Amino acid sequence: MARSALSFPGYVTALGFLTLLLLLLPLRSIAGRHDYHDALRKSILFFEGQRSGKLPPDQRVRWRRNSALHDGATAGVDLTGGYYDAGDNIKFGFPMAFTTTMLSWSVIDFGRTMGPELRNAVRAVKWGTDYLLKATAVPDVVYVQVGDAYSDHNCWERPEDMDTLRTVYKIDRAHPGSDVAGETAAALAAASIVFRSRDPSYSRLLLNRAVRVFEFADRHRGAYSSSLHSAVCPFYCDVNGYQDELLWAAVWLHKASRRREYREYIAKNEVILRAGDTINEFGWDNKHAGINVLISKEVLRGRADYFKSFQQNADGFICSLLPGISHPQVQYSPGGLIFKAGGSNMQHVTSLSFLLLAYSNYLSHANKIVPCGETSASSALLKRLAKRQVDYILGDNPLGMSYMVGYGARYPQRIHHRASSLPSVGAHPVHIGCKAGSRYFLSPNPNPNQLVGAVVGGPNSSDAFPDSRPFFQESEPTTYINAPLVGLLAFFSYHP
Numbered sequence: 001m002a003r004s005a006l007s008f009p010g011y012v013t014a015l016g017f018l019t020l021l022l023l024l025l026p027l028r029s030i031a032g033r034h035d036y037h038d039a040l041r042k043s044i045l046f047f048e049g050q051r052s053g054k055l056p057p058d059q060r061v062r063w064r065r066n067s068a069l070h071d072g073a074t075a076g077v078d079l080t081g082g083y084y085d086a087g088d089n090i091k092f093g094f095p096m097a098f099t100t101t102m103l104s105w106s107v108i109d110f111g112r113t114m115g116p117e118l119r120n121a122v123r124a125v126k127w128g129t130d131y132l133l134k135a136t137a138v139p140d141v142v143y144v145q146v147g148d149a150y151s152d153h154n155c156w157e158r159p160e161d162m163d164t165l166r167t168v169y170k171i172d173r174a175h176p177g178s179d180v181a182g183e184t185a186a187a188l189a190a191a192s193i194v195f196r197s198r199d200p201s202y203s204r205l206l207l208n209r210a211v212r213v214f215e216f217a218d219r220h221r222g223a224y225s226s227s228l229h230s231a232v233c234p235f236y237c238d239v240n241g242y243q244d245e246l247l248w249a250a251v252w253l254h255k256a257s258r259r260r261e262y263r264e265y266i267a268k269n270e271v272i273l274r275a276g277d278t279i280n281e282f283g284w285d286n287k288h289a290g291i292n293v294l295i296s297k298e299v300l301r302g303r304a305d306y307f308k309s310f311q312q313n314a315d316g317f318i319c320s321l322l323p324g325i326s327h328p329q330v331q332y333s334p335g336g337l338i339f340k341a342g343g344s345n346m347q348h349v350t351s352l353s354f355l356l357l358a359y360s361n362y363l364s365h366a367n368k369i370v371p372c373g374e375t376s377a378s379s380a381l382l383k384r385l386a387k388r389q390v391d392y393i394l395g396d397n398p399l400g401m402s403y404m405v406g407y408g409a410r411y412p413q414r415i416h417h418r419a420s421s422l423p424s425v426g427a428h429p430v431h432i433g434c435k436a437g438s439r440y441f442l443s444p445n446p447n448p449n450q451l452v453g454a455v456v457g458g459p460n461s462s463d464a465f466p467d468s469r470p471f472f473q474e475s476e477p478t479t480y481i482n483a484p485l486v487g488l489l490a491f492f493s494y495h496p
């Protein structure tokens with residue numbers, strides 16, 4: 001069903017209003033305020049636990065050690081570093097780039113409220129961009145994955161012990177991948193803003209590289225899911241097409257460079273955002289709602305009236321998230337959590353909440369509200385909705401459970417994560433082979449290493465959570481769950 005941005009059901013039923021009110025009430029009125037700053041610190045610390053490559057002397061997650069020190073060698077290039085995406089030991093370039101983009105957006109919009117954690121957040125961005133620079137060092141080539149997902153998933157091994165296939169996958173002119181190249185360009189451009197005043201020469205390097213990678217992505221069009229199908233699907237298969245990543249990259253390049261050519265590119269390609277049932281989505285595969293919200297910042301500042309249609313789309317997206325408006329794409333669990341089908345639900349919770357909060361800030365600066373049919377949504381309402389989601393994650397939910405490891409009194413103990421669930425190299429220096437790890441995977445015991453700050457996939461649509469390793473959709477953390485959460489926690493630590 002084609003669904004234009006403005007075709008949301010423009011009414012709120014009486015029952016809907018009641019639901020909306022209930023969702024905004026704190027679940028337990030005695031629930032104390034959360035320590036958002038503590039959660040912020042932990043949400044950033046998590047990225048150190050996901051590091052691949054040679055760890056620096058100031059590494060704080062000490063149970064992790066160097067790993068994958070020969071990544072790239074089979075292709076004659078240096079691809080060490082970067083992040084493991086989740087509970088396995090693969091470096092998937094597509095979600096890694098999206099993670100880096102969202103960490104950058106978190107710093108750009110909310111860095112002011114991070115206090116002493118700003119430094120750590122910037123370092124988390126740089127761990128991503130240092131790798132993306134290596135992956136894009138050769139013109140018209142992007143290395144998009146290290147590790148064979150089948151070989152890796154067949155084993156339960158520490159990254160430090162890895163003896164699985166570290167196959168190197170790339171896109172080039174003959175095997176294009178405008179989706180992953182577009183996202184990589186977006187990440188480099190967004191990060192160039194983060195480093196603009198902190199490290200101007202690094203910032204220029206990032207921006208120049210973003211320009212070159214975008215040109216490659218745009219000139220040699222195609223989906224990496226076609227070029228590299230068996231390697232990337234079904235893991236990070238781009239089912240949503242690559243047009244959104246091209247536009248997303250152009251928007252970040254426009255923001256970072258202010259060059260007229262990107263404004264023209266956006267205007268010319270705007271039409272691709274007009275229709276389709278995926279316009280109100282946002283995640284590693286789909287950038288539509290993010291594009292609309294990001295451009296709206298300029299429109300709401302009165303600097304880009306020619307992009308007014310993007311703001312109308314953003315308004316429609318925001319309306320689709322309001323509890324009480326029945327919308328086929330977004331549901332709420334009985335306990336009040338945003339829920340979308342497909343597993344690893346927390347990725348939707350954090351990325352959609354991030355957009356609610358970012359848009360709320362852009363609206364309040366412009367003194368505007370969102371018209372939603374018969375009703376409307378104020379900037380303050382959007383903030384409350386985003387905060388309600390963050391509070392659910394931190395423990396205001398029917399199980400009274402925090403979904404962030406190491407935060408609060410009760411949190412997941414058996415996350416689906418190889419490094420966390422196997423004994424550390426320090427505690428058990430002897431190699432643990434591929435299948436020897438199975439007994440740790442199957443053990444009912446808590447994980448020996450706490451991956452502090454990791455937010456897991458979360459409860460099912462009935463607010464139930466198994467806390468069990470084999471239930472990976474619920475118990476696996478990912479970098480792109482945490483990246484938008486960093487921005488949310490920064491804001492609420494300053495405006496509790």
Ligand SMILES: *[C@@H]1O[C@H](CO)[C@@H](O)[C@H](O)[C@H]1NC(C)=O
Pocket residue numbers: 460461462463464465466
């Ligand atoms: C959620 O999980 C609980 C406990 O495993 C189960 O009873 C319930 O049916 C699940 N809900 C859905 C919608 O799958």
